[in-house]
Amino acid sequence: MNTPISISYTSDKSKEPAKNFADKHKLALNPISENKTSLILNYTEEFVELRDTEKNIAIHIDFLSGDLAHRQQFGGGRGQSIAKAIGLKQGVTAPSVLDATAGLAKDAFVLACLGCPLTLLERSPIVTELIRDAVKRAEDDEHFQSIIKTGFDVKEENSIKYLTQLSSNENATLPDVIYLDPMYPERKKSASVKKNMQLLQSLLGKDEDTQALLDIAIKVARKRVVVKRPKGAENLSALNPTYHVASKKTRYDIYIIPQ
Ligand SMILES: C[S@@+](CC[C@H](N)C(=O)[O-])C[C@H]1O[C@@H](n2cnc3c(N)ncnc32)[C@H](O)[C@@H]1O
Incomplete structure (x- = not known):
């Protein structure tokens, strides 16, 4: 910390x-x-x-009202860039997603709303507590239950360690997609960094081990690894993505796993 x-x-x-x-x-x-x-x-x-x-x-995190609930109701379903990034298409079953940088669980919740079974990994006990508290407050809500019915499993784990263990376990069920959204270094105009990110940045600083995380994610994912980056940011590693999906402020770098 x-x-x-x-x-x-x-x-x-x-x-x-x-x-x-x-x-x-x-x-x-x-x-x-x-x-x-x-x-x-x-x-x-x-x-x-x-x-x-x-x-x-x-x-604090709130799955029932505010931004997240609004996005769930009006967010655009499978037309959203994040849906395209994880490979959701009309008529295709939603892939299982392991969100290896869960943070405030906003992206994970959007993916759960799209029907994806989710595993969320977060290494900060403080941030994990915020997610667990939000799940506990929402779990009796029928609508929330229907969103997370395929799985919304929150684990306090370092993803590099967790994925390394998964890769050496022959019986493990591997996720279709691994989603990464590491902390991006604070920009000069810090006023432009949203309140949520300012607080997370002062708690956690910058994630320094993202290259190792991407390397192990590429070994473990069955279909693709998706990396969320601010528009205009450099790639996470020297390895070029297969392609990217761009939206107004965000770019998703997609690494397709050869079958
Ligand atoms: C920018 S935030 C993610 C925001 C998230 N996508 C959301 O929608 O709220 C990055 C988070 O990833 C976590 N993180 C970074 N590297 C990690 C790792 N190796 N294992 C587990 N968590 C990690 C950080 O602690 C931080 O909470």
């Missing part, structure tokens, strides 16, 4: 889960009014949030 973080809670009711997490990860625990670091994982009675108390910005 880059910036130091501690655990906070807003009431007696939210103290217990906060304490469990703090004990497990050996992090300081304080009521929100006495927090000791500017960055906190804060347990409220409604949700768990990542908060920067100095900048006064906070994020």
Whole structure:
């Protein structure tokens, strides 16, 4: 982790889960009014949030309302660039996807809405806790249940290690698609970096091992590896993608696995 973080809670009711997490990860625990670091994982009675108390910005994940629900309702289905990138076509069964850089699970949720069985890997325990909290709050909702019925399996794992183990297990079921969206270095005009990304960047910094992740992903994926990049960014590695799908702000580099 880059910036130091501690655990906070807003009431007696939210103290217990906060304490469990703090004990497990050996992090300081304080009521929100006495927090000791500017960055906190804060347990409220409604949700768990990542908060920067100095900048006064906070994020939590919500699968039932806000941006994600809106995208699910009006997002354009199989016509979206991300759907094309993972190879979804009319009349074709949705591929299984392993999202090896789950983050705030936005892309994973969009892919689940498209019918893909999902495995989400996230190495930061803090970020994994945000995803698990959002799943827990949504899991009794019928609509959410219908979206994730083919699978939405969240694991706190380093993907390089996980994929290396998968590659040496002859009996493992391998994912059709591996999806990568590593942290992109902060741009000069940091005001243009969205609030969510600013917070993640101060917590995690830049992902330094993306080349190794792409290499092992290409060994493990059955059909393709998809790498999400900001438009105009350099390729993730010297290996050229087979082709790319571009949208307004994003480029998806596609590495097709020869059959
Ligand atoms: C830019 S964010 C992903 C955002 C995500 N696509 C979304 O829609 O919210 C990148 C995330 O990948 C995670 N990550 C990077 N390398 C990883 C690895 N080797 N194993 C597991 N997680 C990794 C980082 O901790 C970070 O949370």
